[in-house]
Amino acid sequence: MTTAPMRKDAARNWERIVAVARQLVDEGTPLQLNDVARRAQLGVGTVYRHFPTAEALLETVANPCLETLAAHGEQALTDDDPGRALTDFLIRTIEAQVTEAALSTVTAAPTDALPRTTELKQTLRSVGGQLLERARDAGVVRADLTSEDLVPLMCGIAYAANVHSVPAARVETAHRYLTALLEGLCIRKGPT
Amino acid sequence: MTTAPMRKDAARNWERIVAVARQLVDEGTPLQLNDVARRAQLGVGTVYRHFPTAEALLETVANPCLETLAAHGEQALTDDDPGRALTDFLIRTIEAQVTEAALSTVTAAPTDALPRTTELKQTLRSVGGQLLERARDAGVVRADLTSEDLVPLMCGIAYAANVHSVPAARVETAHRYLTALLEGLCIRKGPT
Amino acid sequence: MTTAPMRKDAARNWERIVAVARQLVDEGTPLQLNDVARRAQLGVGTVYRHFPTAEALLETVANPCLETLAAHGEQALTDDDPGRALTDFLIRTIEAQVTEAALSTVTAAPTDALPRTTELKQTLRSVGGQLLERARDAGVVRADLTSEDLVPLMCGIAYAANVHSVPAARVETAHRYLTALLEGLCIRKGPT
């Protein structure tokens, strides 16, 4: 059961709306449907027809990212090295979070507007959980973390990077923070 | 030069307002001065007289915590063990962050309403920086983090704990996350 | 390039708003957009959509008068008799000022909300200046007044008429005051 195909002009409007919304989110402007409509040179009604709420629109902006992350996650599950698999996944995740402004909001939200979003978040949690489990089974990851912790931790790292004073350095900062988290703030003597 | 002492009734109202505000913040309600006034059974004007903006009120709620943290930080500077000093400081910090809801907002805010808040945040950053430096000099902490990173990281941990689904477990979760950050997600073979 | 034509209902509301505003101004009530909305039986938002500020609305009420005055002024420039031309212009001006309450406020305001208002005031000043200059060149008007003085003087006369106790006699009073100004309070012996 696929959704009925959209009329050509409707599709064009849809794209316009999403594009404008992404732009707004990126520049930190709070997402208001009236505002989106104005910038997209469309009537408010049109925007409401396509997206019943601002959250729905925001999720629509964020979902491609989530799709990509999920795909990469599934891919990572096939990796032989459980440690690398998890690490890669985490790196991609925070990169996405600090790159796409919409993502952090959507990921941290306790409730979703679109079913698809819920699915994606579920998938991501599940994939993350599996990657974590494997790594733990391989003894390369501490045992006191569950799959429930992965998303919060990634959100936290991304948030930390955003709080940091210099916006231009966000990606680099996020990397540094992730590395710190992976390797630990404290230094222990390595194996001889 | 201390501020003139407040009249008894005014002081009572002041307390009432701050108490109501703390309660609101704790239950996650966005802080609105009108709302505070209503709940405190006071005229709006009274609230505005004491706190010109919602931010000022929020900071007033948060500042005692900041004071305490700063005091503990200064104390920690006298600790012989640089590693323990830093760790203790960090533990207290995230504990405060997840316990007092007002704190995380204030800490993450790029700009302050009250001068005292700015002072406190500055002190905290400075103390944290010194603790970090000592620990680094003692070789117990990784070298790629600066004093600029401490606050963001603590905010991130607290945020992560808040994102985590179960609110009741927040303190415990925050502890776990901090430990993970300190020791590292990844396990490395310790010295024989 | 003309402005897009207004929708029929919107136009009706626009008219209603302006009508109510004119009425309020006429009865001396300070112009408040909420008040206008209530009396026009419209939502506040509607009023704000049409007129972003009370000043904009006030100028919209006043501008037709200004347009008329400007037109008459241009007309007066074609008159052969420079004295009569100026006098006619001045008479029309104060008549308008005491008739349309909105006018005096707008004319005396140092700054405008609508570009059109600025244009009109500029035109009026310019036309008045030319009429004055011609009359002066013809030797029928005292030499110590510049085009900068015309508007203030007219505002002054209108104000004087409004201050006068009997409101019903305003037009007549204004006429009398203008005549006094033109001919002089003091009587001098005419030519033999």
Add this chain to the structure above:
Amino acid sequence: MTTAPMRKDAARNWERIVAVARQLVDEGTPLQLNDVARRAQLGVGTVYRHFPTAEALLETVANPCLETLAAHGEQALTDDDPGRALTDFLIRTIEAQVTEAALSTVTAAPTDALPRTTELKQTLRSVGGQLLERARDAGVVRADLTSEDLVPLMCGIAYAANVHSVPAARVETAHRYLTALLEGLCIRKGPT
């Protein structure tokens, strides 16, 4: 029946309040009793005790001027030259109006807060009326103006001077406008 003598400190406060009010009026700030209290370093209550309304305070600021004007007026009545007497009176009047900001408001107000103000305004109107009448009887002033017109005309001249763009030139402008009014805008051939 004189008013009970004021206590020394009360008198000092009274002075302070009036001084602050005059200052506020002069700088164009709208007169608010709270504001006055703050600037005078007094409680609001104190200000209210002395002046029940802002209008009363404003009139208190303006009245010395009115007193002076009235005195000069009475004086002028003794002048032999009726024309000069009137002219002098008018000159003083507009000078006062443009010099003391409080005056124009009080003079133009249709109703007064203090009985003394009403008395003074009445005196002024009466004196002006008499001066006008004498001048008219001497044939040096046009006949179509009554004593009711003098105050409005002076208010108008002052208002005109205030509307004029350059504030620094107000006194000079007012003089010019008064002269124009006295001698007439239009030039007529003098006696051979």
Add this chain to the structure above:
DNA sequence: CATGAATGAGCCTTCATTCAT
């Protein structure tokens, strides 16, 4: 008398959402 804290009506403005065109 003096004080200044408290009051709350009232104005301003925004924005999510609906619905006539």
Add this chain to the structure above:
DNA sequence: AATGAATGAAGGCTCATTCAT
């Protein structure tokens, strides 16, 4: 379908006035 005008609840803030201390 698309449009965008209309709505009005809701929140922000000020300020004249009162009254407990």
